[in-house]
Amino acid sequence: MITCNEIETDSHSILSRIVTILLFLLAQLVATLLIGSVALAVSFEPVWSAEAQPAAFIKPSDARAGSLLLKNDDGYADATRLGIDVDITVSGPTIRARVTQLFRNPTQQWVEATYVYPLPDGGAVDTLKMVVGDRVIVGDIKERQQARVIYEQAKQNGQKAALTEQERPNIFTNSLANIGPGQTVLVQIEYQEPVHQSGNEFSLRVPLVVAPRYNPAPVVQTADLRADGSGWGATKSDPVPDRDRISPQVADPEENAPANPTSITVRLQAGFPLGEVKSHHHQVQIESPDETTRVIHLANGPVPADRDFELTWKAAAEQAPSVGLFREHVGSADYLLAFVTPPSAAQVEQKQLAREVIFVIDNSGSMGGTSIVQAKASLVYALGRLRPNDRFNVIRFDDTMDVLFPSSVPADNRHLDTALSFVNGLQARGGTEMVPAMRAALTDNAGLDGDDVRQVVFLTDGAIGNEQQLFDTIAAMRGRSRVFMVGIGSAPNTFLMTRAAELGRGAFTHIGSVDQVEERMRGLFAKLENPVVTGLAATFSNAAADITPAALPDLYRDEPLVLAAKLDRLAGSIEIKGRIGDRPWMVTLPLANAAEGKGISKLWARRKISDAEVARTMRQMSPEEADKAILALALEHRLVSRLTSLVAIDKTPSRPVGEPLKLTELPLNLPAGWDFEKVFGERARLPVQPTERRADAEAAKTQLALLKRPAVVPAPSTITLPKTATDAEAKMMAGSILLALGLILLAVNRRQRFAR
Structure with missing residues (x-):
């Protein structure tokens, strides 16, 4: 018992x-x-999310854009928009950036996310990582079509997969398949790029938003296909065949709280005592561990991704190094990166040649808001800098075009007053037909017989999708003209600007705010008015070298020559020589003095890929030859290019068999300062009050997990980590209940x- x-x-x-x-x-x-x-x-930080209210959205073909839209059988369902973390380390002449994108699926459906985002056009993208459950999957480089096949097969098999593709050198797409209900997944890419230098100022730019692009309509041509005229045929050519891939949805700021919260950290190790460090478009906090190092954070936490981040720094004594030489040994080769700034040509005595300056101003709809104010102020300043012996003309364009004078006129008071009245009366409207305006500007009646200096100053935000048509026009018509691109606004198309200036043997200047107009235009005219360093050549005394750029460009005042080379051995010296005005100039640099650098081999390969693209445009290489060279370089150096992509596959299937997969498209913010109605037309007014929008933004909070560990694995691999793609909030709640x-x-x- x-x-x-x-x-x-x-x-x-x-x-x-x-x-x-x-x-x-x-x-x-x-x-x-x-x-x-x-x-x-x-680390975790609060970020914005438009989670509570349905969001209005716009696609290029129809209506509005919201936070994150999950496409379903009934249309679009609202979902959480998550954030981005940008972590940058500047080591002397090079920049290493890590961009982490966090996606969370709050629905009860399995989804595929696609996100279009910008990167610097000179960046060498070489790393893709995907955090899935308790694993980090490191991506592998493949030919683009092969990578797409691998991704699609994994998607069909229910495996999580990530794919990074280049749409333009400055526009990329991340696709992420099989995000389960309630799951959070991180995708991280890394890229390398050189620091930009102008005189004693160094800078970096982080593009944060892809501005809406104007894409000209396809052209349909008809032709008589028979000798007797009894039959007709039609051919269709599309100047922007990938228009759908570079045209993400855009949020209407009148109807949506700011989206795409972005955190930015810059660790600046300049290699010399630092003076002024300045962020031009964002408020920042700057820490100073020592005289050569600064740590920069956004002052008020994450910001909406609606404008580029620009950081500049100067040497403490206002004396920036005029020469920099860096080396890296990879495999059996040595790679060299050289920065050489010639002495200022301002002191060189020369006869001032008469100039013909053609000003082109973009007054299309994308220039609405503050951009047209900046452009007009810049052009007014430029007209005021013309000399009496100069001649000029002004061209304005949207989807139409006006040339102010039948031909270039003297820069006297009468003609300048007419031009000022013309410029002040401009308003932003219509489409962006840039190619006809460039053709008009490059039309040179005098041709090579002209004895003056012919310069084209082109002011635009560059928001077009048919960049290649513009490049072909410059290559075919540049003649003796030199093209100077002036990027306007908070998110200019820097790829278009830099490539157009390169093809036009000119320079690129960016004006991001009205406050920068006088300073930046003064710098531009210092280039226009001073002698050019010409005839540049580089030779190595004791090494065989593959140099990029293949043809060294002319340099304008305060511009450095940036040269990268692959060497069979690091021996002897490099000799660089040219002419400043009418005077010879030369510098010799012993290679033994080169400092250790990181990522130089990838920068060399990225610039060689750019050389091949330029040679293709200039008809110096056939399309087949250019593609072969690009593919070989990209595969050898593990770089994303027009012909290669990074793909990461989780080998473990996660989506149950038979469970449908829904497509998710993530819209972007309208770039700061843009006028929504000028771009997309008048909106249908919705009864949403500003106070309600602020309440939505403050009430909806998420956590942005920042993955900080750099990828060092050169081949596909799996690293076991604690689970981060599960529902952490549920685990914490369960733990509290158990306790x-x-x-x-x-x-x-x-x-x-x-x-x-």
Whole structure:
């Protein structure tokens, strides 16, 4: 017979075991969370999310854009928009950037996310990582079509997969397949680029938003296909065949809280004592660990991705290094990166040649808002800098075009007054037909017989999709003209600007705010008015070298020559020579003095790829030859290019068989300063009050996990990490419940013992 004391003892024993098990489980959960935090070095920050209200959205072909839209059978369902973290390290002449994108699927459906985003056009993208559950999958470089096939097969198999593709050198697309209900997935890319230098100022630019592009309509041509005229045929050519891939949805700022919250950190290790460090478009906090180092953070936390981030720095003594030489050994080759700034040509005495300056101003709809104000102010300043012996003309364009004077006129008061009235009366409207305006500007009646200097100053935001048509026009018609591109606004198309200036043997200047107009235009005219360093050549004394750029460009005032080379050995010296005005100039640099650098081999390969694209445009290489060279370089150096992509596949299927997959498209913000109605037409007014929008933005909070560990694995691999793509909030809640239950049972147990 079992006694009451035995029953009581058994109950106490059972309770004790339950408490022990619960406490063990709780301790295991806490340990897992702690190990995960240490292993991932993850930090959490609050970011914006438009989670509560349905969002209006616009696609290029129809209506509005919102936060994150999940396409379903009934149309679009609202979902959470998550954030981006940009972590940059500047090491002397090179920049290493890590961009982490966090996606969360709050729906009960399996989704595929696609996101179009910008990167610097000179960036060498070489790393893709995807965090899935307890693993980090490192991507591999493949030919573009092969990578797409691998991704599509993994998507069909229910495996998580990430694909990074280049749409333009400055526009990329990330696709992420099979995000499960409630799951959070991180995708991280890394890229390398050189620091930009102008005189004693160094800078970097992080593009944060892809501005809406104007894409000219396809051209349909008809032709008589028969000799007797009895039959007709039609051919269709599309100047922007990938228009759908570079035209993401754009949020209407009148109807949506800011989206795409972005955190930015810059670790600046200049290699010389620093003077002024300045962020031009964002408020920042700057820490100064020592005289050569600065750590820069956004002052007010994450910001909406609606304008480029620009950082500049100067040497403490206003004396920037005029020469820099850096080396890297990879495989059996040595790679060299040289920065050489010739002496200022301002002191060189020369006869001032008469100039013909053709000003072109973009007054299309994308220039609405503050951009047209900046452009007009810049042109007014430029007209005021013309000399009496100069001639000029002004061209304005949207989807139409006007040339102010039948031909170039003297820069006298009468003609300048007419031009000022013309410029002041401009308003932003219509499409962006840039190619006809460039043709008109490059039409040179005097031709090579002209004895003046012919310069084209082109002011635009560059928001077009048919860049190649513009490049072909410049290559075919440049003649003796030199093309100077002036980028206007918060998010200019820097790829178009830099490539057009390169093909036009000119320079590129960016004006991001009205406050920069006078300073930046003064710098531009210093280039226009001073002698050019010409005839540049570089030779190596004791090494065979593959140099990029293949043809060294002319240099304008304060511009450095940036040269990269692949060497069979690091020996001897490099000699660079040219002419400043009418005077010879030369510098010799011993290679033994080169400092150690990182990522130089990738910068060399990226610039060689750019050389091949330019040679193709200039008809110096056939399309087949150019593609072969680009593919070989990209595969050897593991770079994303027009012909290669990075793909990462989780080998473990996650989406159940038969479960449908929904497409997710992530819209972007309208670039800061743009006028939505000028670009997309008048909106249908919705009854949303500003106070309600602010309340939505403040009430909807998410967590942005920042993956900080750099990828060092050169081939596809899997690294085991604590689970980060599961529902952390649910785990924490469950842990709290278990802890509370354990404490209650422990108290009951003790009470019963005291009762005995």
